[in-house]
Amino acid sequence: MTTVPAPTDARPRGAARVGALPAGSLAQLLHLGREMGALDLAGGVPGTPRPPRAVLDAAAEQLLRGDNQYEDTSGNLLLREQIAGTLPGRPDPRTEVTITTGASEALSVAMLATIDPGDEVVLLEPFYENFLAALALAGGVPRYVGLRAPDWRWDPQELEAAFGPRTRAVVVNSPANPTGRTLTRPELEELAALCEKWNVTLISDEVYAPFVYDGRRHVSAADIPALRDRSIVIGSLSKAYALSGWRIGHTRAHPRITERLRAVHLATSFSASGPLQRAVAASGVLQDVSWRPAAELARMRDRMVALFTAAGLPCRAPEGGCYVMADIRGITDEDCETFVRRLATRRRVLVVPGRCFFRDHTADSGHVRIAFNKSTDVLQEAERRLADGL
Template sequence: MTATQKQRISDKANQFTESVIREMTRVALQYGAVNLAQGFPDFPCPPELKRAACEAIEQDINQYAITWGDKAFRHAIADKVKWYLGLNIDPERQITVTCGSTEAMAAVMLATLNPGDEVIIFEPYYENYGPDVILASATPRYISLHPPEWTFDEAELRQAFNERTKAIIINTPHNPTGKVFTREELNLIAELCQKWDVLVFTDEIYEHILYDETPHIAMATLPGMEERTVTINGLSKTYSVTGWRVGYILSNPELTGAIRKVHDFLTVGAPAPLQRAGVVAMQLPITYYQELAKRYQQKRNDILQILDRVGIPYSIPKGAYYVFADISSFGYKNDVEFATYLTKEIGVAVVPGSGFFSQSEAGKKFIRFCFSKKPETLAKAEERLLKLQSNL
């Protein structure tokens, strides 16, 4: 008698696909395409950080740090949060250092969500959010952001809140659209969260990459929201060290205790020498952030000029380092077909827009360009993209 073969793949894993963003990097490498897909800079990080990381290794800071984060790094984070956001964060009771902001979001959800809970997600959304909710055994509930300004409908949002709503995810500045949530929008969300006793998971990884004097408003700074807001951030984008995988979470002491337990059993801890180097990052002067925004604004303007020359419509990003573009005029069946053609035949890799929507049909006319690249990289991409003009 033979045993009945058991299902080997979990129901959770069957509910989502692999990362489209990371897949496009692999395709770009395969075809030698300019990679404007995955969101990493192709230029060096600040030299102070390189030296700090090397010095930490030379000083034998190579064993486990405290599970929830190197003490010096946590205190440096608290100091930086104080001057930038005006929040008084206890580094001993309110900060958890993680393996990137990706692990941070997963740890937060696993620590707070239960089966039957609902999590509101604005779409398009960074592709990890939906799978994270599913892995935490909760249910995602999607609210549309509408182009060209990527605003949401107040009535639709109000209707989404109910007794099952446990949390809402806010990503500002926003990936993939470059939207920066306004104070009015955040105040409305804050009102609803307090009415329904809902947590806010806010991903602020692009907090310093802002354009046209657009301000970054942290949800935790709004009246009544510090206690119910979990702020997720990291070194990756601001300091051009996406491969270091050092993120951090700010939350009230009760939530921090639960998050630290989950984090411990997920990854134990982030790389110790890179956390120590993170102290130097947190102590960079305000001029660093001013210059960062200035350099990125030039890159944004460069990519927009390229898209104008090529004839690809887009929404103007107010923050982050992506452009969400409309490809409907090119006549391709969908975004995947167009992105494949662009990578293989034109030699420029982008991300198909459907990867940012719960229903792929909603994203079929969009692609995302990443412009965190050297001028020569963008120039090479422009040279290749101009071949598209004959297709219009």
């Protein structure tokens, strides 16, 4: 009998894709902040707005009466109908809208349904870390296009050069995390022309769509005729209704694309929380025209910008979303991570090093991200802790 020698490392081999995932720097930072007792201005967990009472009451009623089972894998139809009523062009809720387990699953589903390993995906940098994670899980190859501070716009020639015969998708985020930029119609039309030229799908993360400021109007990818049939628009109730723990996201796409999205969604999470979907639909909050949290968020934005400016860190007011991307290079020679740790240690206030939103976490971005969708109490405490500067 032939004896097979035991391998020197007997541990099972893991999938290579796991090594390509980003390190989860933000999650690690939040854990560190909790250990230090630092005030959290880093994570975007909503303190403002507060969840509508009607949806909380509806959830309690659903759960207490025993309505705790699965929902249609495509999502509760009444909820899909209500979401469709909030979207441009009123998409068909039966064939174009799908409920997902949060926007994070929607993003992964969009990637898995669109690209094969080795396909290229255009990413605008800085970017939300989960974009890179979803791309890595799908085996895609990122092609980065840098956005230039302070207004975070791309160079048209660099954008065009990022597209090619292997490009299958481009990911955009408007309003953007972390920069707060909102894409204009001309910018989306520029992307549309490139998507048409190279037969590319545009994946548009629009979870912050309800939060645009100073008289602006959110422009969706679905508002652009050339993108309507070649885009996947991602939305969520997490920030807009302060229900991040409920994990209710959604996609909007052409029926042909939706079929692929639903196939991947079925194979991954099967369905989002049934009772919570039904609670949202029963509450009618999506049809409540008085629910307009943007005005309150704008006040929080202005207050946060004023706070950090007075403390010695001038920062640009974002056009939308719930984050301020602030340049620290005018007040310190420290790299952004050292600055963040010093601020957490000295003032017990936690913000995010900007390098978390760039491909190279070892390079200094010279920026920090500050979340302003916080409660009044948190902002008051931040003002107290920063009264003597940074």
